[in-house]
Structures are given as structure tokens and as C-alpha cells.
Amino acid sequence: MDYILEVKNLRKEFKNFTLDNISFNLEPGYIMGFIGPNGAGKSTTIKLIMNLLKKDGGEIRIFGKDHEKYEKEVKNRIGFVYDENYYYEDLTINTMKSVVASFYSNWDDSKFNEYMREFDLNPKAKIKTLSKGMKMKFSLAVALSHNADLIIMDEPTSGLDPVFRREILDILYSVIQDEKKSIFFSTHITTDLEKIADYITFINRGKIVFSKPKDDVLQNYGIVKGGLDILDENARKEFIGIRETKVGFEALTDNMDKTRRMFGNRVLIERATLEDIMVYSVRR
Amino acid sequence: MRIIISNSSDEPIYEQITKQIKEQILKGELKEGDLLPSIRGLARDLQISVITTKRAYEELEREGFIETVQGKGSFVAGQNRELIKEKKLNIIEEKLSKVVEESKALGISFDEILELLKILYEEG
Amino acid sequence: MIGILKRDISLLISSKQMIIFMLFYIPLLLFVSESFVPEILYFMILVFYTYMMSTTSFTYDLTGKSKYVINSLPINRNELVIYKYLSIFIYFSITVVYAGVYLWIINILKLADVDYFNLRGIMNAIPTIMIYVSIVFPTFIRFEPRVAQIINIILFMTFFIISSNISYTGDKGALKYLGVLKWEYIMAIALVMYILSLLLSIHLYKNRDI
Numbered sequence: 001m002d003y004i005l006e007v008k009n010l011r012k013e014f015k016n017f018t019l020d021n022i023s024f025n026l027e028p029g030y031i032m033g034f035i036g037p038n039g040a041g042k043s044t045t046i047k048l049i050m051n052l053l054k055k056d057g058g059e060i061r062i063f064g065k066d067h068e069k070y071e072k073e074v075k076n077r078i079g080f081v082y083d084e085n086y087y088y089e090d091l092t093i094n095t096m097k098s099v100v101a102s103f104y105s106n107w108d109d110s111k112f113n114e115y116m117r118e119f120d121l122n123p124k125a126k127i128k129t130l131s132k133g134m135k136m137k138f139s140l141a142v143a144l145s146h147n148a149d150l151i152i153m154d155e156p157t158s159g160l161d162p163v164f165r166r167e168i169l170d171i172l173y174s175v176i177q178d179e180k181k182s183i184f185f186s187t188h189i190t191t192d193l194e195k196i197a198d199y200i201t202f203i204n205r206g207k208i209v210f211s212k213p214k215d216d217v218l219q220n221y222g223i224v225k226g227g228l229d230i231l232d233e234n235a236r237k238e239f240i241g242i243r244e245t246k247v248g249f250e251a252l253t254d255n256m257d258k259t260r261r262m263f264g265n266r267v268l269i270e271r272a273t274l275e276d277i278m279v280y281s282v283r284r
Numbered sequence: 285m286r287i288i289i290s291n292s293s294d295e296p297i298y299e300q301i302t303k304q305i306k307e308q309i310l311k312g313e314l315k316e317g318d319l320l321p322s323i324r325g326l327a328r329d330l331q332i333s334v335i336t337t338k339r340a341y342e343e344l345e346r347e348g349f350i351e352t353v354q355g356k357g358s359f360v361a362g363q364n365r366e367l368i369k370e371k372k373l374n375i376i377e378e379k380l381s382k383v384v385e386e387s388k389a390l391g392i393s394f395d396e397i398l399e400l401l402k403i404l405y406e407e408g
Numbered sequence: 409m410i411g412i413l414k415r416d417i418s419l420l421i422s423s424k425q426m427i428i429f430m431l432f433y434i435p436l437l438l439f440v441s442e443s444f445v446p447e448i449l450y451f452m453i454l455v456f457y458t459y460m461m462s463t464t465s466f467t468y469d470l471t472g473k474s475k476y477v478i479n480s481l482p483i484n485r486n487e488l489v490i491y492k493y494l495s496i497f498i499y500f501s502i503t504v505v506y507a508g509v510y511l512w513i514i515n516i517l518k519l520a521d522v523d524y525f526n527l528r529g530i531m532n533a534i535p536t537i538m539i540y541v542s543i544v545f546p547t548f549i550r551f552e553p554r555v556a557q558i559i560n561i562i563l564f565m566t567f568f569i570i571s572s573n574i575s576y577t578g579d580k581g582a583l584k585y586l587g588v589l590k591w592e593y594i595m596a597i598a599l600v601m602y603i604l605s606l607l608l609s610i611h612l613y614k615n616r617d618i
Contacts, residue, residue, distance in 0.1 A: 029324075030334060050480050052618040075482035082480075086473040088415075090422040099418060102411035103481040173328040198333045213335050219296060 033193035079143030190274035241280030252280035535598030542605035
């Protein structure tokens with residue numbers, strides 16, 4: 001299996017936080033959503049992949065090559081979009097573009113201009129005059145204009161309205177029509193991923209909770225609701241993130257079938273959304 | 285070709301897809317040799333995961349409804365008459381076995397079912 | 409590396425602060441320094457301007473949100489450091505031309521009597537900048553921006569005080585001693601420091617978390 005992105009036992013220690021044993025893989029042609037609450041380690045993981053932070057342990061291979069040894073080669077084929085556009089505010093779009101373009105060997109100016117037209121951006125505008133959404137679109141245009149095979153996005157849609165986010169999703173769908181390209185997309189706005197993602201990797205407090213096909217996740221995780229009388233020792237072991245009230249309990253199960261078999265009609269089981277999964281998993 | 289997906293149905297999406305395509309093939313709406321949308325194109329149109337559409341197509345291929353040619357796409361497979369008949373019967377058999385199961389649970393006899401069938405057939 | 413140069417020049421041109429500095433610092437120095445020997449003034453302008461341009465460009469890659477951009481582009485960390493060290497010569501050349509023209513105009517307009525091109529000034533400035541940079545660059549890489557900035561300011565103040573002192577005593581005192589040291593020795597020391605610093609910086613930057 002030739003993975004486009006392979007992370008194995010990644011480790012990074014900070015004073016108050018440790019990222020530990022992070023492992024997941026992404027094949028060409030698919031979109032992986034990377035979810036987790038704020039502070040879980042999403043941005044850190046991405047910075048480690050991009051070698052902005054130095055890892056303390058583990059292996060990262062991109063396009064089959066070690067991401068540090070072949071850093072330049074690998075980054076030439078990666079398009080990146082970060083939260084809070086980090087571009088230089090005083091420059092115009094055109095100047096910024098020509099600076100960035102000179103680093104990439106496969107820069108495609110006509111494609112970039114196409115995106116400028118599609119996104120309705122003025123190439124002569126100074127970056128500081130752009131709204132958050134426009135900055136994001138500009139980032140995306142740059143990321144998609146050098147024939148990158150892997151697009152890495154760190155919370156690109158936070159702070160953007162739903163209309164905008166849907167537009168971005170459409171663009172991502174277009175990108176993925178090429179089965180050699182992949183997208184790795186971290187977000188805490190899980191509704192975006194429920195449609196488009198092929199795989200979901202869930203990180204919490206520096207550890208990977210799961211990394212699975214989205215369909216599997218959505219088919220197996222469910223919200224269980226029932227009366228407090230059901231909650232004995234055995235029952236508690238079956239559920240995640242139990243929330244008890246005076247009138248009953250709510251919890252997450254990672255195996256709807258098993259729960260159905262165990263409790264039958266005594267509980268109500270509904271499909272869980274990615275947001276539910278995140279919320280219940282994070283609850284102590 | 286028409287595929288409509290319900291996100292709120294209990295039925296897995298890939299199953300909804302295979303079902304609808306199967307029906308259209310068996311009804312003749314999709315003819316032998318017709319080109320199906322690509323896996324990725326379909327995923328995009330339906331705004332679902334590529335893995336889902338892939339799974340649907342794989343199942344359709346396994347059951348002989350479609351054929352995939354590397355580099356060209358997926359086509360409605362040639363269906364010989366007997367196979368078609370058999371597949372159609374399979375669909376009905378599946379539905380009927382559910383009817384039988386429920387009738388037994390509700391205590392309805394075989395003769396009563398037969399009566400019902402007769403009436404329904406004559407109505408429709 | 410041309411890419412980074414492009415970026416730095418673009419940023420220099422579009423930064424209002426930089427432009428203000430470029431335009432007004434020379435007249436400011438002139439105003440403040442009536443008793444400065446013209447040669448020393450020229451020397452100070454060369455050093456200070458070059459220094460300002462190199463350290464400003466440094467900050468883009470180590471501080472603020474934009475530091476993530478350059479390091480995410482296909483570029484070797486080594487390349488980035490080497491570029492930084494080499495770029496001082498480019499900035500130096502720019503400064504020589506710029507200061508030359510500026511001061512020449514001032515001379516023509518008889519606003520003051522200044523040196524607009526002084527070979528000895530240039531020859532003294534080069535090793536000075538090299539030594540300066542050898543100390544400052546690794547501190548930028550190794551320490552937190554705030555700490556590095558403090559070190560930077562201290563160093564700069566020291567330099568400023570020393571050179572103005574030299575200037576004030578005119579031909580006497582320290583200047584005489586400096587004249588005793590052969591330029592070749594100073595240049596050799598500067599070169600050694602420069603190269604060692606480059607190697608140190610490469611090593612430091614390689615392992616740094618951006």
C-alpha cells in the first residue's frame with residue numbers, strides 16, 4: 001500500500017502537554033478529516049508534519065519519503081492552508097504570489113488566475129484589506145496552483161459562514177476528482193466533514209482516539225438514551241461519556257448493534273453525529 | 285439516471301445506491317452498455333464519500349450488474365434473460381420473506397395471505 | 409534563494425516603517441552629529457542601515473504569524489540561514505548606493521558637508537557588520553524574540569556609544585589605536601567569526617521549533 005501520508009508513533013513533548021503515539025495513514029485519492037476539541041493537538045500535529053516543530057520521536061513519511069530528509073522535495077508537492085492567514089499583510093496579492101511562486105517548481109500561473117477570477121479576488125489588493133474569507137480563498141488559490149498532490153489544511157473554515165464553507169467544500173470535491181491527490185483537513189466544525197470526508201481521525205488530549213473510514217464511524221456510533229435503572233456496573237462499561245440527569249441518562253456507544261442486542265427496547269438509540277462523538281468522548 | 289439519497293434513513297447510503305441502480309437496470313431504464321458516472325463524479329454529485337460510492341459499485345459488480353473497465357469506467361453489464369429473471373425474483377423473494385415472517389408473528393395464515401395477494405394483484 | 413530575496417525586498421519596499429526609516433534617518437544623524445568626523449558618519453550610516461535591513465528581514469521568519477509561511481515553502485533550513493548571512497552583502501551594496509546618492513544630493517544642495525563615498529569607511533564597515541551579525545544572528549535563532557531583542561539593543565547601544573565616542577575625540581584617542589590595527593587582521597577575524605557564526609546558526613536553526 002502506497003500511502004501519501006504516513007504518521008507513525010509521532011511524539012512531541014511540551015511543558016504542559018504531550019502529543020503521544022500519534023499514528024495514522026492516508027492513501028492517495030481520499031480526504032481525511034482530523035477532528036478534536038481545541039487544544040487536543042491538531043495544529044501541533046500539522047506543524048510536526050510540516051516540520052515547523054521538531055518531533056521528539058516517531059516517523060513521518062510523505063509520498064513515501066521521510067519528511068525531514070527530503071523536506072524540500074516533499075514540500076514542493078504540498079499545498080498548505082492555515083487558519084489565520086499568515087501571509088504578509090503589507091504586500092499585494094500579486095507580489096505575494098510572485099514571491100511564493102518562485103519557490104515551487106510546478107507553479108501554474110494560469111490556474112492561479114483562474115482561481116482569482118472564480119473567487120472574485122483583485123490581484124492588486126493589499127492582503128491586509130481582505131476579509132477573513134477572502135484571505136482563506138487566496139490561501140487556497142495558492143495551495144492549488146502548483147500541482148500539489150497533498151493539500152494540508154489547518155482549521156481553514158473556522159470563522160467563515162456556512163455559505164462560504166460550502167463553497168470551499170465544492171472546491172475540495174473538485175480537487176479530489178483526481179485520484180492521485182489527497183486532502184488532510186483539520187477542523188472542529190465537524191458538519192463540514194460529515195459529507196466530504198472519507199476517513200476521520202479523532203485526536204483528544206494528545207492521543208489518537210480512532211482513525212477510521214467515516215462511514216464505519218457514523219454507522220457504529222450512536223447516542224443511547226434510557227432510564228437510570230439501566231445503569232449498572234456492566235452497562236456503564238459499555239458507554240462513553242455518560243450524562244446523567246434526574247430523568248434519565250444519555251451516552252455514546254461505539255457499537256450500536258451490540259447495544260441494541262444488550263438492551264433492546266429499554267433504550268432509544270439514534271445515530272451519532274461527529275460532533276456528538278467528539279462531545280461525548282471528551283466528557284470525563 | 286437518477287439517484288436520490290436520504291441522509292436520515294436507517295439504510296446505509298451505499299445500499300440505497302445499489303438498490304436504485306439495480307432497479308433501474310432491471311426495469312430497463314439503464315440499458316446494457318450504458319456508462320455509469322465515475323465513482324468520484326458520483327461522490328461529488330451526491331456530496332458523499334468516495335469510499336461509499338466505491339463500495340456500491342463493487343457490490344454491483346460482484347452481483348453481476350455492472351462491469352468496470354480499467355481506465356474507461358463502469359458499464360451496465362450484459363444481462364442474459366435468465367439471470368435478469370432470477371435477480372428480479374430475488375428482490376421479490378426478499379420482500380416476501382419479510383411478509384411471511386411478519387404474518388407468522390401476527391398469526392395470519394397462509395390462506396389469508398393468498399387471499400390478500402389475489403386482491404392486491406387484481407387491484408393493481 | 410532568489411525567492412527569499414524577492415520577498416525581503418518586497419517587504420522592505422512596502423513597509424511604511426522601513427520607508428520612513430530609510431528617508432529620515434540620515435538627516436536625523438546629520439542633525440545630531442555636528443562634530444562627527446564625516447568619515448565616521450558615513451561609516452555609521454553604512455553599518456546602521458545594513459544592520460537594520462538584515463535584522464528586520466530576520467524577524468519575518470522568527471516572529472509573528474508570518475514565520476510559518478516561509479518555513480512551509482519548499483526550502484531547506486540551511487538555505488534560509490545561508491541566505492541570511494549572504495544577504496548582508498546585498499543590503500550593504502544597496503546602502504552604499506543609496507547613502508551615496510542621498511549624501512551626494514545633500515552635498516550638491518550645500519546643506520552640509522558630508523562624505524558620500526569613502527573607501528576607508530566602506531572598508532571599516534564591512535568587517536564591523538560581519539562581526540556584529542556574527543553575534544546577533546545566532547542570538548535571534550537561539551533565544552525567544554524578546555530576549556534576542558534585548559541582547560540586540562544592548563549590542564547596538566554599545567556600538568553606538570563606542571563609535572560616537574571615537575568620533576568625538578576626533579583624531580585623538582581611540583581612533584589612533586584603531587589606525588594601528590591593520591585592516592587585514594580585523595578582516596580576518598571578522599571572516600572567521602562570520603563563518604563560525606554561520607555554522608552555529610545552521611546548527612541552531614536546524615533544531616529549532618518555529
